[in-house]
Each structure stands twice: as structure tokens, then as C-alpha cells.
Amino acid sequence: MSEQTIDNLQNKQPLKLLNLGGRTFAPSEQVPIPEWPCTTTQRMQPTLTLKDDDLFLITDKLGNISGCEVDHANLSLGLLCKDTRFLSRLELQIEGEAPILLSSTARQGFALSALCANPYIEGKIEAETIGVERNIVLQGALFEELSLTNYNTEPVEFEISVSFDADFLDLFVIRGAVRHANGTIMRLVGKSEMDFNHISHDIHGVVQETGELTLAYQGLDGILMESRIRFDHRQPDHFQGYTAIWRMQLDPHETQSVGYCLQPFIDGKLASAVSPPANLKQALAAELSEEQKWRDHATKIRTDNQELNLIIERAEEDIYLLGQTFGEGKVLSAGVPWFSTLFGRDSIIAAAQTLIFAPDIARNTLLTLAAYQGQVDNEWREEEPGKILHEIRFGEMARCGEVPHTPYYGTVDATPLWILLYAQYYSWTHDDLLLDKLWDNALAAMDWIDRNCQETGYLPYQCKSPGGLRNQGWKDSGNCIVDSQGRLAEKNIYLSEVQGYVYGAKMALSQLARLRKEHDLANGWEKEAHDLKIRFNEDFWLPEVEYIALGLNDEGKPIDSITSNPGHCLGLDILLPDKAQSVAERLQAPDLFSGWGIRTLSSISPAYNPMGYHLGSVWPHDNGIIATGLRSLNRVEQALEVAQGIIDMTVHQPYFRPPELFCGYTRLPNSSPVRYPVACTPQAWATGTIFQFVQIMANLIPDAANNCLQIVHPTLPSSVQFLCLENLKIGQTLLDLEFERSGNATACRVVRKRGNLRVIIEA
Numbered sequence: 001m002s003e004q005t006i007d008n009l010q011n012k013q014p015l016k017l018l019n020l021g022g023r024t025f026a027p028s029e030q031v032p033i034p035e036w037p038c039t040t041t042q043r044m045q046p047t048l049t050l051k052d053d054d055l056f057l058i059t060d061k062l063g064n065i066s067g068c069e070v071d072h073a074n075l076s077l078g079l080l081c082k083d084t085r086f087l088s089r090l091e092l093q094i095e096g097e098a099p100i101l102l103s104s105t106a107r108q109g110f111a112l113s114a115l116c117a118n119p120y121i122e123g124k125i126e127a128e129t130i131g132v133e134r135n136i137v138l139q140g141a142l143f144e145e146l147s148l149t150n151y152n153t154e155p156v157e158f159e160i161s162v163s164f165d166a167d168f169l170d171l172f173v174i175r176g177a178v179r180h181a182n183g184t185i186m187r188l189v190g191k192s193e194m195d196f197n198h199i200s201h202d203i204h205g206v207v208q209e210t211g212e213l214t215l216a217y218q219g220l221d222g223i224l225m226e227s228r229i230r231f232d233h234r235q236p237d238h239f240q241g242y243t244a245i246w247r248m249q250l251d252p253h254e255t256q257s258v259g260y261c262l263q264p265f266i267d268g269k270l271a272s273a274v275s276p277p278a279n280l281k282q283a284l285a286a287e288l289s290e291e292q293k294w295r296d297h298a299t300k301i302r303t304d305n306q307e308l309n310l311i312i313e314r315a316e317e318d319i320y321l322l323g324q325t326f327g328e329g330k331v332l333s334a335g336v337p338w339f340s341t342l343f344g345r346d347s348i349i350a351a352a353q354t355l356i357f358a359p360d361i362a363r364n365t366l367l368t369l370a371a372y373q374g375q376v377d378n379e380w381r382e383e384e385p386g387k388i389l390h391e392i393r394f395g396e397m398a399r400c401g402e403v404p405h406t407p408y409y410g411t412v413d414a415t416p417l418w419i420l421l422y423a424q425y426y427s428w429t430h431d432d433l434l435l436d437k438l439w440d441n442a443l444a445a446m447d448w449i450d451r452n453c454q455e456t457g458y459l460p461y462q463c464k465s466p467g468g469l470r471n472q473g474w475k476d477s478g479n480c481i482v483d484s485q486g487r488l489a490e491k492n493i494y495l496s497e498v499q500g501y502v503y504g505a506k507m508a509l510s511q512l513a514r515l516r517k518e519h520d521l522a523n524g525w526e527k528e529a530h531d532l533k534i535r536f537n538e539d540f541w542l543p544e545v546e547y548i549a550l551g552l553n554d555e556g557k558p559i560d561s562i563t564s565n566p567g568h569c570l571g572l573d574i575l576l577p578d579k580a581q582s583v584a585e586r587l588q589a590p591d592l593f594s595g596w597g598i599r600t601l602s603s604i605s606p607a608y609n610p611m612g613y614h615l616g617s618v619w620p621h622d623n624g625i626i627a628t629g630l631r632s633l634n635r636v637e638q639a640l641e642v643a644q645g646i647i648d649m650t651v652h653q654p655y656f657r658p659p660e661l662f663c664g665y666t667r668l669p670n671s672s673p674v675r676y677p678v679a680c681t682p683q684a685w686a687t688g689t690i691f692q693f694v695q696i697m698a699n700l701i702p703d704a705a706n707n708c709l710q711i712v713h714p715t716l717p718s719s720v721q722f723l724c725l726e727n728l729k730i731g732q733t734l735l736d737l738e739f740e741r742s743g744n745a746t747a748c749r750v751v752r753k754r755g756n757l758r759v760i761i762e763a
Helices: 191-196 204-210 280-296 306-322 344-353 360-371 414-429 432-437 439-453 496-515 519-539 565-572 577-587 620-632 636-651 684-698
Strands: 002-008 013-020 023-025 047-052 055-060 078-081 084-087 089-094 100-105 111-117 130-138 142-150 156-165 184-186 213-218 224-232 238-240 243-250 255-266 300-303 323-325 330-332 700-703 708-712 722-730 733-742 745-754 758-762
Touching: 047 111, 047 130, 047 306, 055 130, 078 255, 084 224, 084 255, 089 130, 130 156, 130 280, 142 156, 142 243, 142 280, 156 213, 156 255, 191 204, 204 213, 204 238, 243 255, 280 306, 300 306, 306 323, 306 636, 306 684, 330 344, 330 360, 344 360, 344 414, 344 620, 344 684, 360 414, 360 432, 414 432, 414 439, 414 496, 414 700, 414 722, 432 439, 439 496, 496 519, 496 565, 565 577, 565 620, 577 620, 620 636, 620 684, 636 684, 684 722, 684 733, 745 758
Parallel strands: 708 758
Antiparallel strands: 002 013, 013 023, 047 055, 055 078, 078 084, 089 156, 100 111, 111 130, 130 142, 142 255, 156 243, 184 213, 213 224, 224 255, 238 243, 300 722, 323 330, 700 708, 722 733, 733 745
8 A cells, every 4th residue: 555645736735646456546525526416216105095975085194294395295185075175284293293103094994093102302201102093084074083192100291283274276286287376365363353453373362262273265266165173172272373282291101182173164064065973983983884884785795715805895895985975876986086076987887887786876877977968069068968977076176167177078988888877777777767767868868979970970089178188088198099100199089999889878778768669769779780880890990900990080090009998899799709809819918918907008009108097007997898898708717817917916905905007017927016106096997897807707697677687607716716795686686696616617506585586597
């Protein structure tokens, strides 16, 4: 080792050189080099989600909603009702510090509980000697109770605080929309302040005077929105802004509780459709009672596979949670957080998926959507007579006409899907009253289809509203309708699956017309369906790849990319047998089937992106519809393979809950499915897919009008040896069915039957 110095021309100081092991080094401060800037990891923080009817809450794992403006990790946190955020900060602190999280869960869906402890409080309390049990329940309002226990051997004194705030943002703004103007955040003023014409910075007096802490905002439409907070057990000792502070004095092993109830108001009226009870205990009891009453009328589904049972139980719970009041009973909202409202397509598909579980959902869905059926021509909302809505919103931007969602009708497929559900519901229930009540709505829906098919014979879409959606099929993101070169399709687009829905709707409605002795209508729709089938198999077929095109473009030429869309046609009988088999075989090729599920777009497409919303991701509901079609073609093993992939994916998810979608990466040995960062969960048609898979196994074909149920070649997958359906309702009959696998065969037996339904089992 040797040391020498030379002149450093840069800073005019001698450069100290050190020879180490035959190599020369110098102190780094004497020979600085440029550095590349560092970054922080962009990642979504884990969250807890609660829902009760039209209220939903998303918090971090502690139950907090951070008030730090620099915290942009998850902008969806908050308490929302009617598309408005009534709580944007909910932050529990102990002596100004965040508690230490020990465990938390939101498994019940409408309630969360978190166990945490105190941090080290210098000079006062050792860390993790104060236990904090946090419970939050939604039931027409937000109820929270905090129980604090002193595990020290000496008495302790400390402060706990809960900070509140509400930005009252519209959901569209939370999702990224930019408004040119906003309303005004308001502050409730006490009588003493008005008397002395002096506004105090201390709001304690206002809380004492009114009995509530009030957060308020007046929208551009003049509507006042409020979050009113009433404190339980004991009042806060003081306030600092909208932070409630309690001074706690606890003897050894003593427990004390504090709590509050937050109620959202719009224009002086409760915002939620649910009337809140008096306290958290009553809220929890009311939720449990309501859920049990609902479950008593639903089919109970169980297997001998414990993981599958957990998935089914979670799905049953989530279908209950996603129920939302819209005037005609509860309908399934599409998903939390972005789509917690009534959708046409999503609500219809989820209702069809759950006919085996709870057919009343379909009834409510049909009635509710019929009540909103289009009456006039309105380009802004894309409303037309007979058309079924896409989405309805109730927030400030909708009320002010900044978005067309009052409701918005920009969907090409909801109308034929409504007709299909109308017929499917009748097959399960023989509900003649509903059949008659909604017949005129069905005729209006078919008239809308026929008017829009007049020019080409196919049902197209093209966005007409400046506030509308560019793409109006189920793949409705702006960049997803591409050809085999990855180029976007423009103007009028004729999707393949939509023509399948139209064919199915015409055939289904023709059968109902025959029941009503309206033979001319029935014959006309059957002929139109037959003609459509012949043209479709010619115009949409891609002979060079032996597959159905994604759609036709404005010039009538095929949009020739390889996608999952044609898979929806398999169960609708629009494809000729040889073409149906070719499509089915293509769907199991590795560029489409990832091992977890069927991708939305082939991985060999130039536009493929496994992280793209509709450009290579996998959607459970898409796979459920395709698997149902495969089952109808008697491709049972392939249908069960698709079902098993989605079930295996769901095992990896929190609470065994299938997400809206996940990334399309190929399944490898010992790999896990890759999550899509902002997927909705729970999500209605993802959850409904679980019941669809049960139906694929059992293969029930109800014909309630003829008092008959056929069970055709039931087949359990190798992972399931036993399946039981209890309290299954077909028409007016309740029955229990058991399915048992032995070798490669599945036997079915009727265990109990209350009613005179004929059950025909075809092995």
C-alpha cells in the first residue's frame, strides 16, 4: 500500500491517491461524479372495503384515511354516498402519532375491526402497552367505537384524537375528471358567533350548541351536502379544527370507550336510502339480521372442497353486499369503488349469473331498468325510445349537467341483454305477472334493436355525445377495439358478441310470444333470427384463421383481431356447428388461454398488453360466459378447465374474492396471478361468475312454465367430489339436490322436494 499526492486541477487541492492491491483510489469527495436521481416506489397501499346499500367506505388497513396532502398512494379512500365523498379524512392518533397495527379485517363486508397498540410515548408510556380495539360498521351511516385498555401496572394518562375532513368531491373528480369551477366548503356558525358578529377558530362551542360536528359544502347547483358527526359514550374534551381530542386516564387493566356516528345529508335529508339505528351495536345487529333473512331465501351451495366453499361463501356475502336500492327493490351495483351504482350491462349479466342462487335479483333488475327505459331522443345522454340505460349517477356533476349520466344510455348491448334476462328469468320462475307487466317494455326494446339494424342488418354503436363513451360494448375503454395490426376501429362498429345477443334475444322473445299466442310476432322474430345467423356466419368469419372477427368496421370489413368476444356467441346458437367448434378450439390456444383464464386479446397481437384494461387482461365474467358456451357445445372438460383456472386465481385473492380483472401473464409452475392495480373488488359480475361455474357443473335446464327441470350430464371437476344445492327454487317448487363424483362419472339425486316439479336427470 502506498500513498502519493498530485495536483487536482478542478479544486486546486492536492489529490490524495492510494494504491490498494495494485489499483489506485482517491477519496470520493475529491473526485465527484454525477448521480442519477432516486425515486420512491409507486404502489397501491392495502385497503379495507365496506359497503352497505348506497354507502361504501375504503380505508387503509388501520381503518384510517390519511389527511396528508402528499399521500397520493390511494385517492379512492373515503366514505361515499350518491357519488359524493362525505369523508376524505378519518385519522386515529395517539399523542399525535399513528397507532401500531397488529391485525385488521373487513371480512364481514359491512364492518371492519382493527387491533392496534400505542407507539412509544416519550417520558410517559412504553410502546405496545395500551391496546386499542377499533370497530366500524356501516348501516345508513358510519358508526365507530374505540375501546382502549391499559396493560401497564400503573395508571396512565394520554390523548387520543380522531381527525375528520370532507372534500365532498364528485366521484368523477376522484377518478380524474377536471372541473372548471367548484362549489364552496362551508362552516357551521354558532348562535353566539352570529350575535357578536365574531367568528371563532374554536368550534367546540358550536359542537356544544348543536350536539354535532358538521362538515359542509354547497354545490354549484345550490345543494347543501353535510357530514354530521354525533359523539357517543363521552364527548371530546376539546377540538382543534375538525379533530376531536379525548384526554384518557386509565387505571391498570381498565377499559374505556369513545365513539361517534357520522350521517351524510343532502339538502337537509339523509343521503342514504337506509335509515340508521341509534348506535353501533344496533347497526351490527340490524345488518346481521337483514343478511340472515336474505340468505334464508337464497340457495345454499356447498361442496367437499374447503377452498371452493370459502370462495362460494364469500360470493354469497358479496352478492348481498352489492345489493343497492334503486326504487324497485335491491339491484346489484356493478362494483366498488368506481362503479357502485346501477349499470345496465353489468347488473343484467350479474342477475343472469345468479339465477341459480337468488332469482329475485333478476326480477328487481328487470323492473328497475324498465322504469328507466329510454323514452325520447336525447343526443347528450344518447337516450332513444326503448333503449336500456348504461349507467346512472347522482353526484353534483350529474346534477349540474357536466356529465350525461342522468341516466346515460351509451351502451349497445344492454337492450338485447335485458330481453335475454327477461326470458331466462321466466324459464326459472314461470312469473306470468312479470311477463305480462313488462311485455310492452320488451316490445319497445326489440323495436329499438330493429330500428338500429335497419341500415345494415347488424346492431352498431357510435358515440354521439361529447360526454359519452367512445366504445360501447362490454370492452368500453377507448383503445381496445383494434384490428390484427393494432389499429383502432373508428365510427360505426358492429361487435360480434352483440349480434349474438340480438340473435338470442329474437329467439327467446319469439318463444315467449308463442306462449302469449302472438304467433305473427313469433314467426317474424324467428325468421329475422334465421336470416341474421346466415349473414353473420358469412360476414364475420375469418377463413384464413378459422375464427370469428371481433366485429365489422364502418365499411363493413372485419376487424380481424383475435379476441375473447366471439366466445360469447358459443352459448347463443348463432354460430354454425363447425364454426362453433373452431372458435372453441381456438380459445384454448396458449395465446388466448393464459392458464389462469382466457385473455381479452391474443398475446400475438401488436396491441397486446397483459396489463391493459381490455388489451390482454383476463376478466372472470368474460370467462364465465365463454365457459357456459363451451358447456352448451358439450365441451365439458374445456369448460371446467376455464372454470378451474378462475377458481385457482381466486384462491390467491384477499378474502377469496374474485377481482374485476387481473393481468394476462402466463401461468407458470409455482407462480401467482398478477393483480390489476385498480380492479374493483367486490365486483358484481366477477362474483356472479362463481355461481355460473356451479351451474356449469350441475347443468340445470329449467322450464318452469312446463313445471320441469332437466339435469343434463352433470359433471364435477376432479377437485370436487360432492356438491349440494339446498333450497333451490324452480317455479313454485323448492328442492335439494346432491351431486357425487365417482371415477369420471357424476351422479345426481333429489334429496328433498316441496312442490310438484318434474325432475328429469340425464346422465
